[in-house]
Amino acid sequence: ETGVTQSPTHLIKTRGQQVTLRCSSQSGHNTVSWYQQALGQGPQFIFQYYREEENGRGNFPPRFSGLQFPNYSSELNVNALELDDSALYLCASRPGLNTNNEQFFGPGTRLTVL
């Protein structure tokens, strides 16, 4: 069974640019969540996708957007990058919406905005 994978591992962008991060969920997991983890902080919830629809959102502006595909993989898009967007971006997947189900995290993508 393949776990949650994310690509790329590292990414460097310039302020004002746009970036797309990718996540492949664990087999059978149709719910994907994205988190932003700034240096020295705990992760913050960005949003969640369930069956290709955004299902919940944290306190992030609309320039953070996402997609989920029929195979349940997901993308996180960030437009008009700001220096404060530099962080580790974590993806997590779980089966269904039952809050009792454990989330499994990927290794993250380290984004640096210059």
Added chain:
Amino acid sequence: AQTVTQSQPEMSVQEAETVTLSCTYDTSESDYYLFWYKQPPSRQMILVIRQEAYKQQNATENRFSVNFQKAAKSFSLKISDSQLGDAAMYFCAYRSAVAGGGADGLTFGKGTHLIIQP
């Protein structure tokens, strides 16, 4: 909105000793889940232990146990017989038991860096 507070930025313990990491949280909900996650230098977040708020019995997973005090909104993690592989960042996290919307997201504390001295 829920908040999670970890007041110990760093803790150090001798190998084979016991260490306790503290966590407090604030919520108006009565049904929720609490978690401890471990994040080693490899960055991958790993679930250590979870506690359902409706259960009075404290969760235990091998060398890891929690002290859940619902009235005090406290959720500490005890690691017994500490091993070198336990060295990592430890995060306390909260999730509402209500499905749907932003309530499904985990709320994390800022973490505690655990150092194991050989």
